[in-house]
Amino acid sequence: xxxxxxxxxxxxxxxxxxxxxxxxxxxxxxxxxxxxxxxxxxxxxxxxxxxxxxxxxxxxxxxxxxxxxxxxxxxxxxxxxxxxxxxxx
Amino acid sequence: xxxxxxxxxxxxxxxxxxxxxxxxxxxxxxxxxxxxxxxxxxxxxxxxxxxxxxxxxxxxxxxxxxxxxxxxxxxxxxxxxxxxxxxxxxxxxxxxxxxxxxxxxxxxxxxxxxxxxxxxxxxxxxxxxxxxxxxxxxxxxxxxxxxxxxxxxxxxxxxxxxxxxxxxxxxxxxxxxxxxxxxxxxxxxxxxxxxxxxxxxxxxxxxxxxxxxxxxxxxxxxxxxxxxxxxxxxxxxxxxxxxxxxxxxxxxxxxxxxxxxxxxxxxxxxxxxxxxxxxxxxxxxxxxxxxxxxxxxxxxxxxxxxxxxxxxxxxxxxxxxxxxxxxxxxxxxxxxxxxxxxxxxxxxxxxxxxxxxxxxxxxxxxxxxxxxxxxxxxxxxxxxxxxxxxxxxxxxxxxxxxxxxxxxxxxxxxxxxxxxxxxxxxxxxxxxxxxxxxxxxxxxxxxxxxxx
Numbered sequence: 001x002x003x004x005x006x007x008x009x010x011x012x013x014x015x016x017x018x019x020x021x022x023x024x025x026x027x028x029x030x031x032x033x034x035x036x037x038x039x040x041x042x043x044x045x046x047x048x049x050x051x052x053x054x055x056x057x058x059x060x061x062x063x064x065x066x067x068x069x070x071x072x073x074x075x076x077x078x079x080x081x082x083x084x085x086x087x088x089x
Numbered sequence: 090x091x092x093x094x095x096x097x098x099x100x101x102x103x104x105x106x107x108x109x110x111x112x113x114x115x116x117x118x119x120x121x122x123x124x125x126x127x128x129x130x131x132x133x134x135x136x137x138x139x140x141x142x143x144x145x146x147x148x149x150x151x152x153x154x155x156x157x158x159x160x161x162x163x164x165x166x167x168x169x170x171x172x173x174x175x176x177x178x179x180x181x182x183x184x185x186x187x188x189x190x191x192x193x194x195x196x197x198x199x200x201x202x203x204x205x206x207x208x209x210x211x212x213x214x215x216x217x218x219x220x221x222x223x224x225x226x227x228x229x230x231x232x233x234x235x236x237x238x239x240x241x242x243x244x245x246x247x248x249x250x251x252x253x254x255x256x257x258x259x260x261x262x263x264x265x266x267x268x269x270x271x272x273x274x275x276x277x278x279x280x281x282x283x284x285x286x287x288x289x290x291x292x293x294x295x296x297x298x299x300x301x302x303x304x305x306x307x308x309x310x311x312x313x314x315x316x317x318x319x320x321x322x323x324x325x326x327x328x329x330x331x332x333x334x335x336x337x338x339x340x341x342x343x344x345x346x347x348x349x350x351x352x353x354x355x356x357x358x359x360x361x362x363x364x365x366x367x368x369x370x371x372x373x374x375x376x377x378x379x380x381x382x383x384x385x386x387x388x389x390x391x392x393x394x395x396x397x398x399x400x401x402x403x404x405x406x407x408x409x410x411x412x413x414x415x416x417x418x419x420x421x422x423x424x425x426x427x428x429x430x431x432x433x434x435x436x437x438x439x440x441x442x443x444x445x446x447x448x449x450x451x452x453x454x455x456x457x458x459x460x461x462x463x464x465x466x467x468x469x470x471x472x473x474x475x476x477x478x479x480x481x482x483x484x485x486x487x488x489x490x491x492x493x494x495x496x497x498x499x500x501x502x503x504x505x506x507x508x509x510x511x512x513x514x515x516x517x518x519x520x521x522x523x524x525x526x527x528x529x530x531x532x533x534x535x536x537x538x539x540x541x
Contacts, residue, residue, distance in 0.1 A: 004091065006100055034093050045096050058154045076100065078157035080091075085345040086338045087095040 002031070002080040003050050003057075005064065009073025011042035019046070019075065022067055027054045042073065047080070103158055107311035107373040108339060110346050111366050112162040113149050114287035116294035116302040116359060117141045119168040119203075127179025131188040134173065138165060138192035138201075141301050141356075146197040148353050152346055160346065161508075165193065166292035166304075167203035175215020182219045186226030186233045193232040200275075202292030204235040207282070210244040210531070220250075223257050227272035228264035234290035240280035240477035242484045246532040251477065254278050255470030255526065259493060262462065266495035269503040273492040274425075274457060278473050280480030280487045285360050286416040291453075291488060302359035303351045304416060307343035308366040309335075310427075311373045313399075317381040328382060329402040336363065336406030344411040362416030363407035364452060365399075367427035369510035375399075375420050376429025387429055388439030396420060397450035417486060419452030425505065425512035426457055434513045435502075441472070441515050449479050454488035459503050459512035462495035469493060471522035474532075482535050 005023075007015060016035070023030060032047040053060060061077045068075030102108040122133035142165055149163040167173075170185050179185070186204050193201040204226055206216040223235050239250035258278075262270035277291035284295020287304035294302070316335045320327060343361040351358035367375045376387035379395045400419045408414050422444065424430045433439035441458065448454045454476050460469075473489045480487030494503050494514060501514045 004096060006096060008100075032091065034091075036093075043097070045091065045093055047091055058151065061154050061157075076157050079155050081345055082156040082158060082342070083091065083096050083099055085341045086099050087092070 001050050003048050004078050004080055004083060005046040005048060006076045007042065007044040007068065007073050009042055009068070009071070011037050011040055012071065015042060015071055015073060016044065018067055018071055019064070022063055023048060026060055027052050028060070102309070102312050102338075106309070106315045107368070107370055108309045108342065109159040109161050110305060110343060111308040112164050112287050112306040113145070113160055113346065113350050114164045114166055114292055114304045114306065115142050115145050115356065116166045116285065116298055116304060118294055118298065118300050119170075119173045123173050123176045125177060127174070127177040127184060130174060130177045130179070131185060134185065135188050135192045138167065138189070139195050142196040142198065144354060148350060152349050152353070156346070158342060158346065162199055164198050164287070164289060164292065165196070165201045166287070166294045167201065168294050168296070169205035169207060170203060171206040171213070171215040171219040172296070174219065175213060180218060181225075182222035183225040183229065186222065186230050189233045190230035198232070200232050200234055200289045202234040202236065202289050203294060204233050205237065205293040207238045208247050208250045209238055209241045210247060212250070220253060220257060223276060224260040224264050224272065227261055227275050234275045234292065236277045236279055236282065236291045236293060238279040238282035239473075240481050242281060242481050242537070243534055245534040246280070246474065246477045246481055248474065248526075248532055249529045251470050251474045252467075252526050252529060254473055255466035255468075258469050258491060259466045262493045262495055269505060270492050270494045271505065274490065274505065274509055276490065278489045280477040281485060283416055283486055287362050288364065288366065288417060290490065298359070299357060301356050303347060303354065303356050304359040304362065305343045305347035305350070306362040306364060306366065306416065307339050308364070308368075309339040310365045310367045310375045310378055312339060313365065313403075314372070314374065314377045314381050317378060325398060329398055332399060332402035333406035336403040337410045340407035340410035358413070360413045360415030361407075361411040363403055363411070363414055363418040364416065365403055365420040367421060367423065368508055369426055369428055371428060374427045374429035375422055376427050376433055380429065386436055386438035387433040388443050392443065393446050393450055396422070396447050400451040417452040421453060421456060422447055422451060423456035423490075424458050424515070425510040426508060427510070431511060431513060434515060441517065445475060445479070448476060448487055449483060453486055454480070454490075456488065456490050457492070457509065457512060458490070459492045459494050459497070459514050460517045461498045461514055462493050464493045464517050465521070465523065467521065467523040467526040468517060470526045474526070478532070
């Protein structure tokens with residue numbers, strides 16, 4: 001099963017390090033990362049494989065949300081299907 | 090591989106444009122709960138609802154979290170209680186409403202629909218008792234919703250029921266006069282009622298439905314309005330095409346959530362209802378979509394045409410996005426629940442007469458309309474009769490959810506809060522319909538050919 005992580009907020013040092021740290025601990029494999037900074041707004045989209053994740057989906061969702069709050073950015077963790085079902089026939 | 094723009098578009102729809110799943114509604118058949126003892130029937134009803142729906146709210150919340158899409162309501166619809174209760178010895182059906190309310194609270198749903206009766210051709214004993222109990226049921230329970238179907242295209246309009254419902258609505262208002270006549274907001278009178286509608290207050294689990302089913306209602310007027318904002322000067326073909334594409338995307342969310350809920354709860358998936366359901370939140374308004382097409386205010390001449398285009402394009406886009414579509418499926422135009430409609434009424438742009446015309450081309454009908462408290466029961470009945478006639482002749486669902494607010498007059502505003510919003514009291518035609526309504530009997534079914 002795959003999931004998409006989106007991080008949106010003001011750029012600062014350590015955003016990717018913090019997020020990937022949380023993912024590594026939970027045994028989540030990163031498949032793809034795309035990152036842009038526009039007018040100091042940082043946006044990162046990450047495709048991850050959660051098949052071997054060692055915690056519940058909702059736990060990871062809460063954990064990433066908390067990480068986002070600590071960093072002052074908005075982090076979402078959503079199953080990939082919401083995007084594929086909306087944009088692919 | 091993913092596309093960054095697509096992901097950001099979805100996220101933007103959810104966070105900025107109020108895209109949400111409006112409701113996951115579990116339909117539960119109560120046909121096996123009938124008993125000659127009212128007490129036993131009540132017990133069976135309670136136990137069955139709690140057994141079927143115990144995981145509904147939690148599952149909804151889990152899906153919400155996994156997909157990151159808000160699911161606003163988790164609800165239940167049941168077999169029309171008149172059918173279940175009438176073999177029992179109970180004379181006061183408000184008892185069953187209390188059972189439904191208790192069950193709804195036990196499983197944590199915010200509304201339960203199905204305190205209902207189907208009387209389009211006439212009353213049975215159970216129908217009579219149920220309708221009589223509506224005022225008590227709705228004023229003394231919190232979460233129960235009632236509906237009465239009193240007309241169909243195939244059987245005509247039951248004008249005795251039309252007359253009675255005028256009095257019932259007045260009594261509901263009177264019994265909850267200290268709460269803005271809130272009981273009326275939980276009562277819908279229908280023509281051609283659908284049996285799989287997931288939206289309150291008119292939801293019930295029809296007799297042709299399976300034992301238990303999951304129906305989902307999507308929403309997203311804000312997303313459609315946003316999509317139209319960039320189309321200054323575009324022709325109607327472009328507008329329709331844009332609405333179709335947007336409706337497709339919105340409905341795919343509904344389909345995904347419905348399938349997921351169905352598989353997690355191990356209950357068959359029924360339908361996705363394609364309706365555009367507004368909320369009082371800023372930017373979540375159907376009126377604003379019509380205004381985005383170039384009308385100065387919703388209600389201006391041209392509004393009916395704009396709504397016809399919107400309604401049709403939503404269906405065309407939505408139908409392909411879901412394997413099974415049903416329910417009400419169209420744009421809702423509830424006045425109190427739509428910030429743009431409220432403003433249009435207050436500015437004098439929108440009247441009951443214009444709303445009536447709009448109901449000819451969209452679902453559902455005169456919805457959440459507050460009128461002066463001294464409006465006669467016969468006038469309310471006549472409003473119902475007009476709406477039922479539109480539904481009957483056009484082979485479509487129409488409905489009336491009208492609130493005669495005691496002590497209030499034209500220009501006042503009644504505040505409900507939450508999804509029900511606030512309702513400006515609208516002007517009602519002051520001329521009497523009493524003699525017309527007093528005739529009683531049935532209006533025969535209309536001809537289905539020679540259509541002009």
